[in-house]
Amino acid sequence: MKRIAVLTSGGDAPAMNAAVRSVARSAIFRDIEVVGVRRGYEGLLEGDLIPLTKSSVGGIIHRGGTILRTARSERFRRPEGINEALQQLKRFDIDGLVVVGGDGSFRGAWELVQRGFAVVGVPATIDNDIAGTDMTIGFDTALNTVLEAVKKIRDTASSHDRLFIIEVMGREAGFLALEVAVASGAEYVLVPERPVDLPRLCDKLHYARKRGKTHSLIVLAEGVMAAHELAGQLLDTGGYDSRITVLGHIQRGGSPSAFDAVLASRMGAAALTGLVEGQTGVMAAYRRGGMELVPLSLAWEQKKELNTELLDLVEKLSI
Numbered sequence: 679m680k681r682i683a684v685l686t687s688g689g690d691a692p693a694m695n696a697a698v699r700s701v702a703r704s705a706i707f708r709d710i711e712v713v714g715v716r717r718g719y720e721g722l723l724e725g726d727l728i729p730l731t732k733s734s735v736g737g738i739i740h741r742g743g744t745i746l747r748t749a750r751s752e753r754f755r756r757p758e759g760i761n762e763a764l765q766q767l768k769r770f771d772i773d774g775l776v777v778v779g780g781d782g783s784f785r786g787a788w789e790l791v792q793r794g795f796a797v798v799g800v801p802a803t804i805d806n807d808i809a810g811t812d813m814t815i816g817f818d819t820a821l822n823t824v825l826e827a828v829k830k831i832r833d834t835a836s837s838h839d840r841l842f843i844i845e846v847m848g849r850e851a852g853f854l855a856l857e858v859a860v861a862s863g864a865e866y867v868l869v870p871e872r873p874v875d876l877p878r879l880c881d882k883l884h885y886a887r888k889r890g891k892t893h894s895l896i897v898l899a900e901g902v903m904a905a906h907e908l909a910g911q912l913l914d915t916g917g918y919d920s921r922i923t924v925l926g927h928i929q930r931g932g933s934p935s936a937f938d939a940v941l942a943s944r945m946g947a948a949a950l951t952g953l954v955e956g957q958t959g960v961m962a963a964y965r966r967g968g969m970e971l972v973p974l975s976l977a978w979e980q981k982k983e984l985n986t987e988l989l990d991l992v993e994k995l996s997i
């Protein structure tokens with residue numbers, strides 16, 4: 679392999695830059711040329727490629743967002759778009775590609791793999807909803823960002839006897855909501871994977887109020903419903919005055935946590951090694967503390983299960 683490319687695609691996630699840096703430096707370490715594709719598959723179609731050097735990926739490991747930018751590409755979803763992308767890869771003499779992104783980006787990568795092009799994925803999403811890997815890059819940072827916000831909300835909530843409904847990201851998965859709920863000591867968590875039990879929620883609020891709790895926190899994954907909708911449905915809040923907070927895009931930004939910077943560095947290096955060793959259609963995965971290459975297809979063929987032990991823990995510890 680003489681020349682490889684790396685791109686970031688789909689929703690951005692903290693530590694994407696750390697992954698790009700790791701792919702680039704690992705390639706340069708092996709005397710392989712490396713180029714960065716700007717704006718994901720859309721940039722690939724437009725031939726928007728830039729050379730990456732040892733120094734051009736310097737000073738980015740700690741930066742949030744992605745220096746390569748990211749995009750969603752409708753054109754790339756169509757067979758003509760995929761063929762056009764393959765032509766661009768050929769035109770730029772690219773022998774292999776590392777795709778840093780979520781499951782949608784991996785489906786796109788799979789289209790290239792099926793047409794004979796070598797691609798390895800690096801799972802990056804703050805949702806942590808990619809099967810095959812215990813963690814995705816960006817999740818730990820987002821978790822810490824949300825936790826910091828919830829701690830601040832808790833301060834003001836307890837000063838005013840308030841119930842706060844905190845809406846966090848997670849359209850289809852409740853990993854972020856669940857871990858935040860455990861880490862912040864929330865009374866209740868609502869995740870898309872479980873049906874909403876409003877009577878039980880109201881009971882818990884009553885109970886919390888009765889035993890003198892000055893505040894109550896409900897962590898709500900956005901995929902369940904919007905915070906204002908839940909507030910509208912909660913006719914009985916046990917006497918608490920209720921407020922809502924929608925954290926929004928603050929959850930995607932920020933400098934990566936130590937865990938994410940290390941994880942992204944490991945995954946980027948593992949992806950490059952995989953490519954060089956002739957692997958394709960796989961992703962770098964974190965499993966039981968180690969790095970493995972697992973099929974990309976796990977991302978859409980399997981559903982990552984929510985940890986029921988953590989769900990039980992929220993229930994048990996908020997008595």
Ligand code: ATP
Nearest residue numbers: 688689750751754755779780781782783785786803
């Ligand atoms: P996240 O879910 O965290 O936002 P993602 O990688 O899943 O990240 P998507 O918007 O689903 O984000 O996908 C990114 C891009 O991948 C799409 O804009 C599209 O270009 C490409 N893609 C997604 N699904 C397919 C598919 N089935 N075939 C070809 N390309 C696809």
